[in-house]
Amino acid sequence: MQQVKAVVARAKGAPVEVVTINVPDPGPGEALVKVQACGVCHTDLHYREGGINDDFPFLLGHEAAGVVEAVGEGVTDVAPGDFVVLNWRAVCGECRACKRGEPWYCFATHNATQKMTLAEGEGAGTELTPALGIGAFAEKTLVAAGQCTKVDPSARPAAVGLLGCGVMAGIGAAINTGGVTRGQSVAVIGCGGVGVAAVAGAALAGAGTIIAVDLDPEKLEIARGLGATHTVDSSSTDPVTAIQELTGGFGADVVIEAVGRPETWKQAFYARDLAGTVVLVGVPTPDMKVPDLPLIDVFGRGGALKSSWYGDCLPSRDFPMLVDLYRQGRLDLDAFVTEEIGIDDVEAAFDKMHGGPGQAPVLRSVVVLG
Known part of the structure; x- marks a missing residue:
């Protein structure tokens, strides 16, 4: 078990908070990821506003890239030290879509089994609902290993992490x-x-x-x-x-x-x-x-x-290809990064989504964690 800083939405419409959370060591089929960058997506705002469901408190953030720190039993596709982009559709390989050769339609995608929890203060021990099963506005997060896709480690985390949702x-x-x-x-x-x-x-x-x-x-x-x-x-x-x-x-x-x-x-x-x-x-x-x-x-x-x-994507197929195109200068992922911000600036990034007179468009604010 580790304790890290993270951004949590406790109640509908309430400003987000930076709190300390408990992140379990990875169990079978799970991976612990040290998050390097995570985009601020409208979906995170929808979670905060109760537009997805009411399973508060939410651990926000899902457009992320980082480095695998540890893996649980049975994990073979990724290993500690791998640079990965996180995805919210870890395919099962067993459902009718997967068996007919269309895993991008997988009807039984999965997330980590163990729950991250609030570590201190009001509600300590309360289980968190990670946004899209990821929860990456955090120094570290626990995901299903299938949610980790290895890509070229020389790529800029703030740019390629955006493949995790909106850009893809x-x-x-x-x-x-x-x-x-x-x-x-x-x-x-x-x-x-x-x-x-x-x-x-x-x-x-x-x-x-x-x-x-x-x-x-x-x-x-x-x-x-x-x-x-x-x-x-x-x-x-x-x-x-x-x-x-x-x-x-x-x-x-x-x-x-x-x-x-x-x-x-x-x-x-x-x-x-x-x-x-x-x-x-x-x-x-x-x-x-x-x-x-x-x-x-x-x-x-x-x-x-x-x-x-999700662009009918298969992360294991599409993420590495698109990162390679980015590295070749054929896909300008940097153009999607409007600004880099800190973990304390997520609420301000939500405000910028609404726009206003004289405000330049914000494609993505990206939280940089390391």
Whole structure:
């Protein structure tokens, strides 16, 4: 058992706290990871706001990279000293998806069995719920060994750790879910961290026309830097009309919706070409409904309407490949790191997510721990 500093959300809407927690020694199938960097994702804010569930207190943080410090019995894929990116889908290898050769759809992913707990003060001994089964706003965290993916140790932790969630979700939405191929046209609606990662994914796949859509001109400029060939300011231009005009009047082959709202999903539906693909990667709230669409349009336009969960990624396959592309200068993961902060600055990073007059866009604040 070790005691480390960590960021905890004790109650819905309450400011996060830096506290001391107990981290057990790894048991069978588990790994103890010394966290070097962890991105501040909107999902962490959703946990704090009670938008995921009410299993407080939460140990926040999940977009992380670090070094394996110890492993439990039966662990063979990683060893102490390995540099790893953490993932929240440790595949089981036994469920029906895994057995049919589609482990990226694994229906029985798992996390560490042992629980980390509060070490002192009010609620000492209380079990913590780690965000997405990781809990990496901490000097050390305990995870299932399958949540650790070995990558090139020369890579910058603050950059490659972001593959653990948002960046992988966007890149995977384009490459894995959307199946973008050479010469295709792609439109991305919503240019936050996930959206601009989808732009980067489309560029990696060789798309010919890549259209970025957002209300914020600064986000559009970031998207252009990551591969967008055209931008559309939807505060003043109808995005459906603009996307059609930029694709010969037809619409894009693949449209990726990275906002998670009914109105933008409807825009994506009508902005695609006949037999085109719509990918929903923006996360909606439970109260949102599919917009009113004539069923004849769903039938008559053909193609595919897909949702993308974690970019349909297989971490053991995708993380090392993307880190190698980063090391080769072909994928600018550094562009996603807006600022590096300390463990005491997570609450301030949440505030920056809401934006405000004169504030530059923040793709990711990254907590650097060592």
